[in-house]
Amino acid sequence: xxxxxxxxxxxxxxxxxxxxxxxxxxxxxxxxxxxxxxxxxxxxxxxxxxxxxxxxxxxxxxxxxxxxxxxxxxxxxxxxxxxxxxxxxxxxxxxxxxxxxxxxxxxxxxxxxxxxxxxxxxxxxxxxxxxxxxxxxxxxxxxxxxxxxxxxxxxxxxxxxxxxxxxxxxxxxxxxxxxxxxxxxxxxxxxxxxxxxxxxxxxxxxxxxxxxxxxxxxxxxxxxxxxxxxxxxxxxxxxxxxxxxxxxxxxxxxxxxxxxxxxxxxxxxxxxxxxxxxxxxxxxxxxxxxxxxxxxxxxxxxxxxxxxxxxxxxxxxxxxxxxxxxxxxxxxxxxxxxxxxxxxxxxxxxxxxxxxxxxxxxxxxxxxxxxxxxxxxxxxxxxxxxxxxxxxxxxxxxxxxxxxxxxxxxxx
Amino acid sequence: xxxxxxxxxxxxxxxxxxxxxxxxxxxxxxxxxxxxxxxxxxxxxxxxxxxxxxxxxxxxxxxxxxxxxxxxxxxxxxxxxxxxxxxxxxxxxxxxxxxxxxxxxxxxxxxxxxxxxx
Amino acid sequence: xxxxxxxxxxxxxxxxxxxxxxxxxxxxxxxxxxxxxxxxxxxxxxxxxxxxxxxxxxxxxxxxxxxxxxxxxxxxxxxxxxxxxxxxxxxxxxxxxxxxxxxxxxxxxxxxxxxxxxxxxxxxxxxxxxxxxxxxxxxxxxxxxxxxxxxxxxxxxxxxxxxxxxxxxxxxx
Numbered sequence: 204x205x206x207x208x209x210x211x212x213x214x215x216x217x218x219x220x221x222x223x224x225x226x227x228x229x230x231x232x233x234x235x236x237x238x239x240x241x242x243x244x245x246x247x248x249x250x251x252x253x254x255x256x257x258x259x260x261x262x263x264x265x266x267x268x269x270x271x272x273x274x275x276x277x278x279x280x281x282x283x284x285x286x287x288x289x290x291x292x293x294x295x296x297x298x299x300x301x302x303x304x305x306x307x308x309x310x311x312x313x314x315x316x317x318x319x320x321x322x323x324x325x326x327x328x329x330x331x332x333x334x335x336x337x338x339x340x341x342x343x344x345x346x347x348x349x350x351x352x353x354x355x356x357x358x359x360x361x362x363x364x365x366x367x368x369x370x371x372x373x374x375x376x377x378x379x380x381x382x383x384x385x386x387x388x389x390x391x392x393x394x395x396x397x398x399x400x401x402x403x404x405x406x407x408x409x410x411x412x413x414x415x416x417x418x419x420x421x422x423x424x425x426x427x428x429x430x431x432x433x434x435x436x437x438x439x440x441x442x443x444x445x446x447x448x449x450x451x452x453x454x455x456x457x458x459x460x461x462x463x464x465x466x467x468x469x470x471x472x473x474x475x476x477x478x479x480x481x482x483x484x485x486x487x488x489x490x491x492x493x494x495x496x497x498x499x500x501x502x503x504x505x506x507x508x509x510x511x512x513x514x515x516x517x518x519x520x521x522x523x524x525x526x527x528x529x530x531x532x533x534x535x536x537x538x539x540x541x542x543x544x545x546x547x548x549x550x551x552x553x554x555x556x557x558x559x560x561x562x563x564x565x566x567x568x569x570x571x572x573x574x575x576x577x578x579x580x581x582x583x584x585x586x587x588x589x590x591x592x593x594x595x596x597x598x599x600x601x602x603x604x605x606x607x608x609x610x611x612x613x614x615x
Numbered sequence: 616x617x618x619x620x621x622x623x624x625x626x627x628x629x630x631x632x633x634x635x636x637x638x639x640x641x642x643x644x645x646x647x648x649x650x651x652x653x654x655x656x657x658x659x660x661x662x663x664x665x666x667x668x669x670x671x672x673x674x675x676x677x678x679x680x681x682x683x684x685x686x687x688x689x690x691x692x693x694x695x696x697x698x699x700x701x702x703x704x705x706x707x708x709x710x711x712x713x714x715x716x717x718x719x720x721x722x723x724x725x726x727x728x729x730x731x732x733x
Numbered sequence: 734x735x736x737x738x739x740x741x742x743x744x745x746x747x748x749x750x751x752x753x754x755x756x757x758x759x760x761x762x763x764x765x766x767x768x769x770x771x772x773x774x775x776x777x778x779x780x781x782x783x784x785x786x787x788x789x790x791x792x793x794x795x796x797x798x799x800x801x802x803x804x805x806x807x808x809x810x811x812x813x814x815x816x817x818x819x820x821x822x823x824x825x826x827x828x829x830x831x832x833x834x835x836x837x838x839x840x841x842x843x844x845x846x847x848x849x850x851x852x853x854x855x856x857x858x859x860x861x862x863x864x865x866x867x868x869x870x871x872x873x874x875x876x877x878x879x880x881x882x883x884x885x886x887x888x889x890x891x892x893x894x895x896x897x898x899x900x901x902x903x904x905x906x
Contacts, residue, residue, distance in 0.1 A: 238618070242625035250633055292641045295648065306766065312634045319630035323623055333626065334619040337860035337867070341693060341789045348797025352769070355804060359762060371808070374801060375675045378682040385689040389696045396700035397864050398693060398786075455641035459634050523732040526678075530721075530730040534685075538718055541692075542711055545699070549707045616863060617737070620780045673902055676805045680902075683798040684895045690790050691874065691887065697864070698871030706875040713888045720892040729899045 208491055212331050245333055246319045253466050254284045260465065260511055267515035294454040299362055302451070307360030310353045311452065311459035317349035318466045325473060326401045328483050328495035339400035340392055343474060344385055347429065350467070351377050354448050357460075361451035370448035372522065377429060379526055383533040384425035390418040390544055391478045404482035409558060412479045414565045415544055417573050419479040421537050423506075426471035427513055428525070431464055434517040435525055472506040473499070480506070536576055543568055677729050681721075688717050741781050748774030761807045769800045786867055 207214045216237060223233045258273065258281060265272025273280030298307070324339035326332040336342055351374050358370015391411050395403040412419050428435040452460065476482060480502050483495030520528070547568050551561050695702075695710040702710075724730055751771035758764040772795045779788035873879040 234618075235621075238622050239625050242622050243629045246626065246630045246633055292637075293644050293646075294641075295645050296638075296642055297649070300651075303762075308638075312631055312638065315634040316627065316630040319633075320623075320627055323626045334622045335860050336619055336623070336785060337616075337863035338785050338789050341786075341793060345789050345792040345797060348793060351797065351801065355801065359804075371675055371805075375678045378798075378801065379678055382682055382685045385686065386692075389689065389692055392693060392696040393699040396697060396868070398697050398867060399860060399864055402864070454645055455638050459638065462634075526730070526732050530681075531725065534721065535718070538714060538721075541714060545707050545711060549699075549702070549704050553704060616783055616785065616859065617781075619860070620785070673809060676802070676809055677899065677902055679798070679802045679805050680898050681895065683794075683802055684891050686794055686798045687891060688888070690794055691884065694786075694867050694871030694874055696871070698868040698875075701868060701872060702875065705877075706872070706881075709875045709881055709884070713885060716885070716888040716892055717895075720895040723892075723896055724899055727899055727903060729903060 208493070210330050211328075211492055241333070242323075245322055249319055249322050249466065250462075253462050253469075254288070256465055256469055257287075257462075258284045260468075263508070263511050264515050267512070288458075291455055291458040296454040296456060297451075299451050301362035303360050303362075305360075306356040307451075308456075310357035310360055311456045311463070313353035313356065314350060314463040315459050315466070317346050317353060318463050318470055320346040320349070321470050321474070324400055325470075326404050326477060326482055327499060328492035329489050330492050331496065332401055335399070335401050338398045340388055340398040340403070343400075344381075344388070347381065350463075351381075353463075357452070358448040361448075363451050366448050366450045369450065373431070373448055376435070376522070376525060377431075379529045380425045380428040380435075380533075383421055383529065383537045384429060386534070386537045386541060387418045387422040387425065388478070389541055390415045393541075393545060394548070400477055404477055404484065407481040407484060409562050410479060410481040410484075413562055415479070415540065415569060416566065417569045418537065418540050418544070419475070420573075421533050421540070422479065423475055423509075424533065426475060427468075427510060428529075430467040430471055430510075432468055432510065433514040434520050436514075436519060468510055469503070469507055472510055473503045475506050476502040532576075532580065536572075539572060539576075540569070543572060674732060677724075681724060681730070684717070684720065688713070737781060741778070744774050744777045744781070748778070762804070765800065765804050765807055768803065769796055772796050772800060785863060786870075 219237055219240075220233055223236065224230065228236075261283070262272040262280065273283035276282040276286055298304075321343050323333040324336045324342050354370055354373050354377070358367050358373070361367070391403050392398055394411055394414055395406040397403060397406075476499060482502075483492075483499040485495065485498035488495035488498055544565065547565060548561065551564050556564070691713065692710065695713075699707070748771050751767045751774060754767040755764050755771060758767055772791065776788045776791040776796070779785075779791055874884045875881055
């Protein structure tokens with residue numbers, strides 16, 4: 204019988220199994236019930252956690268904008284989210300005429316479901332993980348695909364050309380940013396030698412942030428873009444296209460998209476921590492798994508803070524700027540990184556370098572490429588200022604037709 | 616491993632059930648007062664003009680296509696990356712040749728202006 | 734009937750029905766939705782075969798990329814998104830006959846296949862073993878005496894598809 208502190212999940216499973224078989228249920232049914240319990244608990248906790256998350260983000264975002272944020276309901280406004288939930292639960296759900304019922308109603312549910320699905324494979328603590336899937340890394344990518352599908356369904360399910368347009372722009376943006384994201388995920392897989400998230404965390408004796416900082420940066424940027432957050436939040440910009448793909452959604456259906464966005468931001472921060480910052484690793488995490496959970500949460504909140512910082516500090520990009528950034532900067536850079544990391548790491552390992560040498564070499568190479576590519580970008584980004592006009596002569600009293608013709612000839 | 620997928624199946628079921636149940640509760644709690652004006656599609660507050668017909672840009676298709684190509688490339692590269700620790704330098708270079716060929720494709724698309732948003 | 738067999742039956746029936754609905758749905762976009770459903774059914778079938786990698790690749794590539802591409806293509810070629818079309822044409826009966834013939838031939842050929850009679854080697858079904866199998870797949874893809882040449886040819890195929898599609902799509906200026 205494992206100890207609770209050293210193996211919480213194992214302990215609970217053992218205890219519940221004993222309890223239920225003691226009640227006379229067959230072992231298969233017990234296994235199924237335990238699987239169901241575990242599968243039901245995690246999404247529930249995630250959804251309840253979102254309540255806190257929304258409050259946290261609103262407070263932080265407000266403070267960054269030099270205002271207070273929610274502070275009326277409860278100390279520091281903690282109950283604000285509950286009040287908002289109460290409002291949104293009782294708002295009228297208007298279903299416009301002519302909508303396709305199944306895509307229209309499925310979209311918000313699928314949007315939340317897709318984000319929650321990622322929690323199933325996320326390693327939360329040394330022996331606490333939903334399911335130790337051997338291909339967890341690409342499972343995350345597949346779950347992201349469901350999210351894009353949800354947006355597409357929302358766009359065409361509403362019988363509204365603005366929603367359709369907004370939906371397609373959103374999906375085109377998400378697809379574009381998924382390319383560098385997927386390729387950036389190759390690098391932790393390479394360094395760990397596995398697609399299993401638990402193994403990737405377990406092999407981060409040195410956090411991969413130090414071994415592949417440029418890849419980490421690119422992954423972070425693409426995750427911010429995938430969540431549809433500022434500065435990439437063109438698709439929900441209030442002044443353009445009304446509200447994009449969720450124009451026709453009211454009440455809780457809209458609330459679900461909102462929840463999905465916040466949860467996506469947090470989940471992708473957690474993914475970043477798992478892939479590049481060592482997940483739950485920390486002193487004594489192995490003996491006390493719950494401590495590992497604490498480390499994971501602390502690190503995730505640090506990354507989430509940076510996400511909110513991006514939102515509060517940066518202006519929104521235009522769509523052509525976003526797409527240029529993606530295809531002309533991020534994709535070539537990440538491909539170059541895969542190239543360089545694969546070659547350099549293999550050469551150093553074959554030459555028998557210890558971990559420290561590997562770390563230093565890879566870090567230096569990354570910094571060199573980053574510096575080099577930023578120099579390249581600087582040269583291309585700032586177009587030379589054009590001369591707008593030559594000096595205009597002052598208006599003179601006697602305006603003759605010939606003189607005005609000459610004056611019209613101002614070169615641009 | 617089938618246990619794993621059973622868990623994931625149940626998880627997905629619950630993950631879809633929770634928002635579905637929430638929306639169901641909301642549809643019971645919320646008032647229902649439909650009228651034709653509210654139910655008409657939204658168009659900046661004016662009446663809708665014409666059918667729901669949009670001019671679809673071919674650019675969307677190109678982005679989806681380039682994405683598909685790179686996704687398939689990534690699918691080939693994931694096993695290569697998983698086996699990275701056991702590969703020799705020659706095999707690593709082979710994988711990089713694969714990447715290089717597709718970088719060539721990306722450059723072609725770039726030069727042809729296929730990646731511009733018009 | 735083990736639970737696995739029950740799951741297999743349900744998923745197969747769902748996939749087949751979705752496949753039929755793909756070709757017989759009146760609105761093109763509904764057909765695309767049914768296609769997504771049948772692709773998901775195939776992914777679940779991969780799971781029952783205990784290959785998680787291919788199940789996820791199926792979802793990642795087919796549902797996440799190809800289905801979206803198909804929806805975009807449908808949008809691009811329809812004047813009206815609510816397009817309704819006739820489902821059958823004059824060759825419907827001949828096509829049905831040909832399809833039945835092909836299906837019958839396939840079933841006949843497969844029932845005579847020896848490998849069905851032999852017992853499948855028991856694959857170690859824990860995640861560490863699957864991880865090793867994926868690494869072996871990766872190794873096989875690039876080792877010179879396994880599938881290195883087809884691997885590189887695949888990349889040439891991909892770049893051919895990319896260049897061809899950009900060329901074709903870029904014509905209408």
